[in-house]
Amino acid sequence: MKFTDTAFKIPGTNISFGLDPIIGLIPVAGETVSLAISLLMVFGFAKEGASTSLIFKMLGNVMADYLIGSIPIIGDVFDFAFKANQRNLQLAQKNLSGEKASSKTMGIVLAVLLLALLLILILAGFISWKIIEWLFM
Secondary structure: OHHHHOOEEOOOOOOEEOHHHHHOOOOOHHHHHHHHHHHHHHHHHHHOOOOHHHHHHHHHHHHHHHHHHOOOOHHHHHHHHHOHHHHHHHHHHHHOOOOOOOHHHHHHHHHHHHHHHHHHHHHHHHHHHHHHHHHHO
């Protein structure tokens, strides 16, 4: 999580940031790559025994990071402040039971993650199309 949210620190301040806001500077593709990394982390937490409700909280953080982070300029500032992966790590540390997730829970989580990824890819494609349309038409 550190490399995505808190890998670097601005000297003389308490402000830290990671690769997420840097990658996010690349329109559409950057946020989508960050999203994929975040979803893999959530999947890892699910495998380690995170409850379904905890997974949904984590997915909420990830989706907020993706959706708001996709807004030009505002999203870049948001990426520096929100740190979804760090939030998810803190949630996991407080709530993980240490037991492996059941196959039913993993099935639900995997289905939700795949659905979220599909919706995001559709949204990214639509946004890309609109940007291309706006630039060239």
